[in-house]
Amino acid sequence: MHSFARFSLSTFTFLLLGLSTGYAQQSATALHQRANAAMCANCHGSEGKTVDGSAVPSINGMPKDYMVLQMKAFKDGSRPATVMHQLTKGLTDAQIESIASYYASNKR
Amino acid sequence: MKRRHFVQASLALGSIGSLATLMGCSTTGRIPEKARVVVVGGGYGGATTAKYVRMLSNYQIDVVLIEPDAAFVSCPMSNLVIGGSKTMADITTPYDNLSSKHGVNVVRDYVSGVDATKKTVTLASGPSIRYDKLVLSPGIELMFNSIEGLKQANASGQILQAWKAGPETANLRKQLVDMPDGGVFAISIPEAPYRCPPGPYERASQVAHYFKQSKPKSKVLILDANQDVTSKGPLFKKFWADNYKGILEYIPQHNVTAVDAKTNTLKFEVQNDVKANVLNVLPAMRAGSIAVQSGLANANGRWCGVNYQTFESTQAKDVHVIGDSIMPAPAMPKSGHMANSHGKVTAAAIVAQLSDLAINPEPFLTNTCYSFVNDKYVVHVASVHQYDSKDKTYKTVPGSGGLSAAPSELEAIYAWNWAQNIWADTLR
Secondary structure, three states: HHHHHHHHHHHHHHHHHHHHHHOOOOHHHHHHHHHHHHHHHHHHHHHHOOOOOOOOOOOOOOOOHHHHHHHHHHHOOOOOOHHHHHHHHOOOHHHHHHHHHHHHHOOO | HHHHHHHHHHHHHHHHHHHHHHHHHOOOOOOOOEEEEEEEEHHHHHHHHHHHHHHHHOOHHHHHHOOOEEEOOOOOOOOHHHHHOOOOHHHHEEOOOHOOOOOEEOOOOOOOEEEOOOOOOEOOOOOEEEEOOEOOOOOOOEEEOOOHHHHHHHHHOOOEEOOOOOHHHHHHHHHHOOOOOOOEEEEEOOOOOOOOOOHHHHHHHHHHHHHHHHHHOOOEEEEOOOOOOOOHHEEEHHHHHOOOOOEEEEEEOOEEEEEEOOOOEEEEOOOOOOOOOOEEOOOEEEEEEHHHHOOOOOOOOOOEEEOOOOOEEEOOEEEEEEEHHOOOOOEEEEHHHHHHHHHHHHHHHHHHHOOOOOOOOOEEEEEEEEEEOOOOOEEEEEEEEEEEOOOEEEEEOOOOOOOOOOOHHHHHHHHHHHHHHHHHHHHO
């Protein structure tokens, strides 16, 4: 009886906490990652989705490993570009990883 | 036994309360109920901020966007309307989606006053709106009084600026269409900083292209207060030499001090007067008038100082200023793309502040700026600006950014797609 009550109470505590913080909850890390990734959206569309008929490709849902490789290829010049070789040179490898992770986690 | 359970339960609830409070204040990102952000100005900066505060808060923060115009008319690409290859409809986007898709409350009005102590803005129509966070993105104000006679010449519709896209864009196009072949179009440029560094040179290129096609005896004069072309100089000058020889003339170090609307004449500090059929006189610029009136333009009385990590004014707490109105960090252009980037950093900072989350310690900004040198060829300049927490400013990343190697048709396709995508990113 005693231990059951304790169990119920801790479950209740957990649920209540979950409810009270579930509202609009997000972590600072996730917020910063999403906002940094939004620097791509000016050309590649909000959440990485370009408008219909765009020659600039959508990047949402792009596999992370592929995107990291392409960004690094722009950066080291092995993939020619009009502007991406100049922009990727402004990003660290960690920033590229973070941006690629964000768009890979987005559904198409 | 029952009593003991009750006590335990109370303690547990008490700890829930304090823990929730603690988490709310430090780590959870819980947003207080009815937090409200008011954004003034629906251009690239303001509209982006409004949309991204909604998105980044998972639609938990209320956003009011105050904008006097019925629709967004883009300054980037507006030179193509002046050159005749695009129409006003091509560069116009309604504000509907900000409301219907993102739940932004769009109020069509001007702001007549800001009370940073009471945290309210007053609308020109009378009512006041309370805010938790205020974002001013009012663009630029043209300093008509810096050039004698210009205010009256603009009011009469004779000498236009068209430096905020809208009716003047269409009217300047009409002046060029009405001009007889053999006439002269003269554009004057103020000393930097001004809105859109390459804009005047792109405009001159567009008019030269139009003349070359339709009025081949006509001339374009660029009268620049600066020492040299302020952006993409070698690219513009080579294209002019190769394509507009005998049509376009570039004249540096000419600072306009007065206009005579009766004779359509420009007067300069030192040099002889210049007459033209169509004058496009760009005076010096400063932060949009609401920012100046509110006492936020604390850099030379022209631009607004901000904390670059959050874009919060250095003058007033909980008031953020973005876009062309700010005192820029080194090598930061006053551009639509940059204002959109400011908007995202600001939206994230506001969501963090209202959620008691840590503010991004190292935000960065991108800028890509395309210029059409005729109707089919484009050049760009790009840059990446990383926030430096030690020096509290943005610095361009060494080795990053740069210019087009040469004008190209491929970049013209990307430029028009850039416009479509940034309009959607800002407004849809």
